[in-house]
Amino acid sequence: MKYIEVLFRLAGSLGLFLYGMKVMSDGIQQATGDRMQRVLGFMTGNRLAGVLTGVGITAVIQSSSATTVMVVSFVNAGLLTLTQSIGVIMGANIGTTVTAWIVSLVGFSLNISTLAVPAVGIGFILKMIHRKSRTLGEVLIGLGLLFLGLDFLTKSIPALSAGAFGFVGAFSNLGFVSTLLGTGVGIVITLLVHSSSAATAIFLTMTFNSVIEFPIAAAMILGANIGTTIDAAMASIGTKTTAKQAALVHILFNVMGAIWALIFFRPLIGLVDLITPGGMIGAGVTTHLAMFHTVFNLINTLVFLPFVRPFAALVTFLIKGEGEAPGPYKLKYLSGSIQNTPEFNILRAEKEIRDMAGIASSIFAQFRAALENIDEEKAVVLVEGLKKKENLADEMQEELARFLIECSSHPLNQRSERRISQLLRVITEIEDMIDDCYGLSIILERGIKKELIFKQKEMEALSPYAGLVEKFLAFVQAHLGTLFSEAEQEYAAELKRQIHRSQNKLRKLGRKRIEAGENVKTELLFIDMVRRIEKLGNYCYHISEVLSSR
Numbered sequence: 014m015k016y017i018e019v020l021f022r023l024a025g026s027l028g029l030f031l032y033g034m035k036v037m038s039d040g041i042q043q044a045t046g047d048r049m050q051r052v053l054g055f056m057t058g059n060r061l062a063g064v065l066t067g068v069g070i071t072a073v074i075q076s077s078s079a080t081t082v083m084v085v086s087f088v089n090a091g092l093l094t095l096t097q098s099i100g101v102i103m104g105a106n107i108g109t110t111v112t113a114w115i116v117s118l119v120g121f122s123l124n125i126s127t128l129a130v131p132a133v134g135i136g137f138i139l140k141m142i143h144r145k146s147r148t149l150g151e152v153l154i155g156l157g158l159l160f161l162g163l164d165f166l167t168k169s170i171p172a173l174s175a176g177a178f179g180f181v182g183a184f185s186n187l188g189f190v191s192t193l194l195g196t197g198v199g200i201v202i203t204l205l206v207h208s209s210s211a212a213t214a215i216f217l218t219m220t221f222n223s224v225i226e227f228p229i230a231a232a233m234i235l236g237a238n239i240g241t242t243i244d245a246a247m248a249s250i251g252t253k254t255t256a257k258q259a260a261l262v263h264i265l266f267n268v269m270g271a272i273w274a275l276i277f278f279r280p281l282i283g284l285v286d287l288i289t290p291g292g293m294i295g296a297g298v299t300t301h302l303a304m305f306h307t308v309f310n311l312i313n314t315l316v317f318l319p320f321v322r323p324f325a326a327l328v329t330f331l332i333k334g335e336g337e338a339p340g341p342y343k344l345k346y347l348s349g350s351i352q353n354t355p356e357f358n359i360l361r362a363e364k365e366i367r368d369m370a371g372i373a374s375s376i377f378a379q380f381r382a383a384l385e386n387i388d389e390e391k392a393v394v395l396v397e398g399l400k401k402k403e404n405l406a407d408e409m410q411e412e413l414a415r416f417l418i419e420c421s422s423h424p425l426n427q428r429s430e431r432r433i434s435q436l437l438r439v440i441t442e443i444e445d446m447i448d449d450c451y452g453l454s455i456i457l458e459r460g461i462k463k464e465l466i467f468k469q470k471e472m473e474a475l476s477p478y479a480g481l482v483e484k485f486l487a488f489v490q491a492h493l494g495t496l497f498s499e500a501e502q503e504y505a506a507e508l509k510r511q512i513h514r515s516q517n518k519l520r521k522l523g524r525k526r527i528e529a530g531e532n533v534k535t536e537l538l539f540i541d542m543v544r545r546i547e548k549l550g551n552y553c554y555h556i557s558e559v560l561s562s563r
Contacts, residue, residue: 022165030162031211034075034112037155039424040148060100060321064314067104074354075210077109078244081263083357085248086347089256090361096325098259102266103314106238110307112210116163116217117299129164132157148426166218192278195229196271199236209241213306217299227298231282231305235271238310242267248347258328265328270313284308342408344416355423359432362417363494366436369409369443370490372402376450377486377549381479383457384472392458399454406447413440438559439493446552449545456545460538474522475543478515481508482546485553497561505557512550519543 071080084101087093093101119128136153139146203212213234220230242264249260274281282305289304291297317324344365346358376399383395414437421433485508492501523540527533 026162026165027206027211027215028162029158030166030214031206031208033155033158033160033162034208034210035155037075037152037159040151040155060096060318063097063100064104064107064318067101067106068108069104070101071105071108072111075109075112077105077209078207078241079354080105080108081242081245081260082248082347083354085245085252085256085259085263086358086361088259089249089252090364092361092364093259095255095258095262095329096321099262099266099321099324100318102259102263103318106267106270106310107307107314109209109241110303110310113213113217113303113306116214117303119160129157129160132160151424163214163218166214189278191229192232192275195225195232196236196239196275199233200240201236202233203237203240204243207244209237212237212240213302217302220298220302227301228278228282230302231285232275232278234302234306235274235309238267239271251345254332258325258332261328261332262324265324266313266317270309270317273316274309274313281305281309281312342405342412344412346416346419355420355425356429358416358420359429359436360494362413362420362436365409365413365416366439366443367490367493369406369413369440369447370486370493372406372409373443373446373450373549374483374486374490376402376447376454377479377483380450380453380457381476381483383454384475384479392454392461396454396458399451403447403451406444410440410444435559439556442552442556442559446549449548449552453542453545456538456542460535463534474519475539478512478519478543479546481512481515482549482553484508485512485550489553489556492557492560495560497557499561502557502561505554509550509554512547516543516547 067080067084070083071077074080081102084093084098084105088095088098132153134157136150136155136157138150139153140150199212199216202215203209206212206215216225216230216233216237219225220227225233242260245260245263249257285301285305285308288308289301291300344362379395379399383391417433417437417440421430425433485505488505488508497505520540520543523536523543527536
């Protein structure tokens, strides 16, 4: 019964630690969400920029697993190339060492229970008194819960030292076998808790309480680096080939890093001892472990960074691209097992919405090209082809709406909440736009079948009018990932005015031809087509209005 009680206490302590880490991460993400969304441009720079991005993101969200899952998602969506993703994955391994430093420098050097309770209290007050201070309050609450969990963990582990963890100490004098055993235990514990940060905190606590010795704990950290790849591997299931390749990058990078570190294990420990001040007693040993974690990941990154392109070629060879089987459009919300990254998932949704706008542009471009030279057979082929695109757009609208609603169910700041509301409106406008684009092709097909042929003069007048709408479509698509500036909104308004003026002229042209005795059905068809084309310009302007509101 005693061990059962202690195990429950250990589980509760670990749960409190993980929950505190999640609350703190959510609070930081809400506070920095807008800036985090802007890092994508930096992330797609050179390999060093990718590494720095990975370090920064992981330091904020406190989870290398969440970062790599996000990277897999971005590669799957086409926001990142495989080569660009490698640097970010490398940086994520460095960023995850921040947790070890927080735990080692604060958790074992101070009476953390005296800090944790006030942090939770102050954080709760800040969260309740004003919306602007809510995120800071959540960060303090998370930090307090994290340290409370660590305090309970520190008190729970000694009670298990002779039992549950005693076998590790029993095999601590077997040389390299002990190191391999420690690595294996590190893998297993990380797979169980689904967080290398939490696993590292456990190893630090065990070492601080003399349950295990420093070399075994260092080997367990190497194992944690391997175990943490499970989330990226699971996230890549059902994704495109490039996303599977990005997940394999994470696995190979961590496994190959652990292999060379095991080969040079003693020299690596010697280097850590050389550069880390303080002894190996009490809190000093935890500082040595945090330094080992950092030094290993830094060296691993420096070793592999010059070989990014060969590394990309290797995983491309191991997972060869296959023809993606066509199927229903699906958009899966991906996140780490502990931390979510809703801000980055919004970025992914924006990219998919740009693709959806691209469908509208391509449908209209095909329709415009068909106006100049079409017969009944070509009209039937056109309608059939555009119908497939229209069906895809319907699927995209449904999936994107569901995806954005799922994003909104996670903690977000006010700007991101408003952004989701804007994007939901944009999706509806684009879907209506695609329906009308497809409707234009049906009108054209019906006119061809009834031999209602437009005159050359009408076609010459219609072409620049359709060109204005096509220009507006391209402009809106290019700006879907940003908020419209005042100048851009004025440009959109001017395009709308030009389209409206052209529409009035063309309708007058159609009415004059009716009065002149031309075929009434042909001219009414022409006027209907002009009206529907103007609606596309109205949709574009509505989107620009939605995206210009702050």
